[in-house]
Amino acid sequence: MNETKKIPIVTKVLDANSRIANEIRHLFQHKNILAINLISSPGSGKTTFLETVLPILSRHKIRCGVIAADIATTRDADRLSKFEIPVLQITTETFGGACHLEAAPVRQALEVFPLDKVDLLFIENVGNLVCPAEFDIGEALRIVFLSVTEGEDKPLKYPLAFHVADCAVITKIDLIEHLKFSKQKLYDSIRKINPKLVCFEVSCFQSIGIDQFVGWLLQQHSNKSELLKHEHEHVHSAHEHKHSH
Numbered sequence: 399m400n401e402t403k404k405i406p407i408v409t410k411v412l413d414a415n416s417r418i419a420n421e422i423r424h425l426f427q428h429k430n431i432l433a434i435n436l437i438s439s440p441g442s443g444k445t446t447f448l449e450t451v452l453p454i455l456s457r458h459k460i461r462c463g464v465i466a467a468d469i470a471t472t473r474d475a476d477r478l479s480k481f482e483i484p485v486l487q488i489t490t491e492t493f494g495g496a497c498h499l500e501a502a503p504v505r506q507a508l509e510v511f512p513l514d515k516v517d518l519l520f521i522e523n524v525g526n527l528v529c530p531a532e533f534d535i536g537e538a539l540r541i542v543f544l545s546v547t548e549g550e551d552k553p554l555k556y557p558l559a560f561h562v563a564d565c566a567v568i569t570k571i572d573l574i575e576h577l578k579f580s581k582q583k584l585y586d587s588i589r590k591i592n593p594k595l596v597c598f599e600v601s602c603f604q605s606i607g608i609d610q611f612v613g614w615l616l617q618q619h620s621n622k623s624e625l626l627k628h629e630h631e632h633v634h635s636a637h638e639h640k641h642s643h
């Protein structure tokens with residue numbers, strides 16, 4: 399191996415977040431849990447989406463759990479508590495009000511989370527399209543949400559979130575007729591950042607695109623053993639990108 403290739407590896411080993419994230423990843427491997435990090439700006443519809451897909455996944459006999467992260471409230475966990483699945487809220491206020499999840503609070507949450515009761519764990523990150531994209535939390539998949547009301551240029555403005563995602567869910571598609579929103583421009587933006595990104599257009603209010611998404615997710619779940627073997631291939635690029643705070 400030549401010298402130039404060694405440097406990023408050393409950086410990664412020394413990076414505390416990556417180290418904890420890898421511990422978490424090994425825990426998920428050991429427990430055979432597919433963990434999915436949900437990233438978006440506030441209000442793009444992550445919790446509503448979970449409220450929509452959780453009952454469907456339960457009918458497919460997938461045992462789900464949710465860790466929801468918020469700066470100050472437990473509102474999302476409260477909304478999800480009706481499903482009788484393990485739900486835990488992290489309020490980052492305790493960790494200095496961070497605008498994103500880091501691996502350390504996730505590891506702490508996992509110490510008390512009933513991991514033996516879940517096959518699939520959704521981790522709803524703090525609403526923010528910038529910082530959450532930079533932190534590996536040991537997940538196997540990342541989903542970025544973008545509601546049509548946010549505008550079709552957001553993938554270009556927040557490239558990292560789209561670059562590190564495995565799937566994009568375009569939400570509130572029922573509102574598109576009220577907006578000047580060009581799907582063509584959206585997909586042009588997405589393709590510039592991440593040509594392979596799997597995209598779904600959904601409306602939770604009108605049940606559009608939900609079955610297609612669930613189909614994809616079930617496929618990922620059945621391929622879990624393969625997904626859990628890999629380190630997140632985007633970890634590196636995320637950490638090369640300097641955190642601005």
Ligand SMILES: Nc1nc2c(ncn2[C@@H]2O[C@H](COP(=O)(O)OP(=O)(O)O)[C@@H](O)[C@H]2O)c(=O)[nH]1
Nearest residue numbers: 440441442443444445446447570573601602603
């Ligand atoms: N029109 C429409 N509104 C939605 C849809 N999904 C969520 N919303 C609304 O968007 C707002 C924010 O949703 P929420 O799930 O709390 O977003 P989060 O902050 O990303 O978790 C709420 O007022 C929802 O009712 C949808 O499919 N269509």
Ligand SMILES: [Mg+2]
Nearest residue numbers: 444445474522
């Ligand atoms: Mg939410």
